[in-house]
Amino acid sequence: MTNSALRICVIGAGTMGQGIAQVALTAGHNVGLVDLDPDQLATAVSDIRSRLTRRAPGLLQHLSERLLTAPSVRDLSAEPNTVVVEAVVENLAIKHAVLQEALDHFGPLCRIATNTSSLSITDIAAGLTRPDRVIGMHFFNPVPVMQLVEVVPGVQTDPALVDEIRQLAVSWGKTPTVARSTPGFIVNRIARPFYGEALRLAEENVAPFDVIDRLIRGAGGFRMGPFELMDLVGNDVNETVTRTVWTAFNFDPRFAPSLLQRELVAAGRLGRKTGAGFYVYADGVAITASSPEPEPTRPVPGGIELHGDSAELEQWLLRGGITGELIPGPHPYLSLPGLGNVRITRGVSAQEEASIDKVPVVLIDRPLDMNAVACLAFSGSEDSADLAGAVTGLLRRAGIDPIRVGDAPGLIVARVVSMIINEAAEALHLGIASAADVDTAMELGTNYPLGPLAWADRWSPAYVLSLLDSLHDEYRDSRYRASQWLRSAVRRDRRSLRPSHLSAEK
Ligand code: NAI
Numbered sequence: 001m002t003n004s005a006l007r008i009c010v011i012g013a014g015t016m017g018q019g020i021a022q023v024a025l026t027a028g029h030n031v032g033l034v035d036l037d038p039d040q041l042a043t044a045v046s047d048i049r050s051r052l053t054r055r056a057p058g059l060l061q062h063l064s065e066r067l068l069t070a071p072s073v074r075d076l077s078a079e080p081n082t083v084v085v086e087a088v089v090e091n092l093a094i095k096h097a098v099l100q101e102a103l104d105h106f107g108p109l110c111r112i113a114t115n116t117s118s119l120s121i122t123d124i125a126a127g128l129t130r131p132d133r134v135i136g137m138h139f140f141n142p143v144p145v146m147q148l149v150e151v152v153p154g155v156q157t158d159p160a161l162v163d164e165i166r167q168l169a170v171s172w173g174k175t176p177t178v179a180r181s182t183p184g185f186i187v188n189r190i191a192r193p194f195y196g197e198a199l200r201l202a203e204e205n206v207a208p209f210d211v212i213d214r215l216i217r218g219a220g221g222f223r224m225g226p227f228e229l230m231d232l233v234g235n236d237v238n239e240t241v242t243r244t245v246w247t248a249f250n251f252d253p254r255f256a257p258s259l260l261q262r263e264l265v266a267a268g269r270l271g272r273k274t275g276a277g278f279y280v281y282a283d284g285v286a287i288t289a290s291s292p293e294p295e296p297t298r299p300v301p302g303g304i305e306l307h308g309d310s311a312e313l314e315q316w317l318l319r320g321g322i323t324g325e326l327i328p329g330p331h332p333y334l335s336l337p338g339l340g341n342v343r344i345t346r347g348v349s350a351q352e353e354a355s356i357d358k359v360p361v362v363l364i365d366r367p368l369d370m371n372a373v374a375c376l377a378f379s380g381s382e383d384s385a386d387l388a389g390a391v392t393g394l395l396r397r398a399g400i401d402p403i404r405v406g407d408a409p410g411l412i413v414a415r416v417v418s419m420i421i422n423e424a425a426e427a428l429h430l431g432i433a434s435a436a437d438v439d440t441a442m443e444l445g446t447n448y449p450l451g452p453l454a455w456a457d458r459w460s461p462a463y464v465l466s467l468l469d470s471l472h473d474e475y476r477d478s479r480y481r482a483s484q485w486l487r488s489a490v491r492r493d494r495r496s497l498r499p500s501h502l503s504a505e506k
Pocket of ligand 1: 012036088094118138139
């Protein structure tokens with residue numbers, strides 16, 4: 001199909017619909033924008049006009065011919081070569097009614113793309129006269145800025161429609177990924193632990209929420225921490241997505257909503273939009289932040305030994321200008337003479353590590369990049385005050401801000417990221433999307449610093465599996481069960497979760 005010749009009909013002129021209409025106009029289409037609320041239509045047109053003034057002033061001249069508004073699809077000419085993009089409220093009955101009306105009006109040749117974020121495409125299409133003409137086209141907010149579009153066929157969708165809608169997204173300057181119609185598609189499914197595990201850590205008092213945010217940014221390399229992001233999106237919106245995915249997965253504990261967030265929603269602390277969420281805001285600036293006591297520092301002893309092979313521990317010492325003696329061995333750790341051992345977390349507590357090593361143990365979190373890390377979480381076994389002081393000194397010498405947290409298995413970044421990687425592995429196991437699309441969707445849809453599969457390549461599937469298995473042993477909670485895809489990769493000694501690395505023996 002020659003794309004710009006297609007007529008686009010966007011139904012719903014709210015946040016998403018007006019963004020979609022703007023993108024379609026910019027790509028050269030004539031657009032009909034439908035909303036039953038006339039005020040909303042007027043606001044949408046004025047917002048589109050002012051955004052185009054900045055971004056595509058040439059379009060303004062012809063805007064009144066190119067953009068028609070109407071209270072109903074029946075007021076638009078019934079051109080069969082129409083792509084309907086539906087962006088009305090997230091309600092199955094309303095979507096059914098709106099889509100059937102569009103099918104009746106434009107005829108069976110029209111294509112119907114729904115922007116639902118949490119309903120099943122198969123459910124939305126079921127019962128319509130032409131379920132084969134319906135597909136998911138999931139945009140991200142703000143639509144003109146966010147590059148990702150998830151294209152989601154339902155069980156009855158005509159396979160030819162997948163390619164047509166992909167091409168349409170490309171012609172709109174977007175990057176499409178394809179996902180099977182399953183709860184949360186790619187992004188809203190794989191991203192759940194980013195929020196859920198951070199909430200669990202806060203509920204367990206491992207660290208205050210703002211400290212978790214700092215660590216996720218400063219050590220994990222994420223642009224925003226989970227709590228600032230939940231406040232930005234709205235705790236009500238974020239909780240609803242979590243609850244919908246959890247319900248759709250038959251209440252799987254992996255996706256369980258958090259009581260901490262529930263309480264905030266009940267109290268009307270929805271985030272930035274109500275002036276308070278996890279944080280309290282004044283003039284748009286978060287003013288609540290805990291200020292932990294600075295960690296006491298002790299002198300760093302000489303004669304540090306680096307046992308085993310760990311580029312990250314080596315980088316840390318190098319950043320601090322320390323040359324440790326390298327001693328071969330199976331499990332990497334630093335030995336600080338007379339004080340104890342330091343390890344990167346592998347999913348068990350420092351207390352348990354100390355009972356194995358028979359010396360005090362301090363654990364550090366696993367960052368995205370030891371060369372770039374700004375702050376790092378650590379925890380210590382009960383008798384590790386002197387060792388912790390030396391580790392604090394060692395971190396400060398490397399320009400890294402040490403942050404003590406509770407002795408929770410997996411600490412902060414290693415635990416949250418391993419859970420995200422596990423979800424990505426499970427998506428591959430169930431054939432939800434291709435490996436390339438999983439990483440593309442997560443990088444573009446969430447701005448993660450690395451796609452989860454690329455992150456697994458960096459840390460190794462064996463590391464992630466061992467961390468998850470340790471969490472599972474510790475909590476005896478099926479929330480932490482590892483994906484069979486991950487376990488199978490490790491069993492086959494694979495260094496990547498991508499199928500090309502697994503297929504030789506599959
Ligand atoms: P919104 O509430 O801003 O806009 C919905 C619009 O639909 C309203 O203007 C309303 O008047 C209109 N509407 C309701 N019933 C209608 C009907 N029968 N006929 C015509 N217009 C009708 O909602 P928003 O945020 O734009 O979401 C729309 C859809 O996009 C939902 O399915 C949502 O799940 C999905 N979505 C939302 C995202 C977001 O960040 N807001 C992201 C991705 C998807």
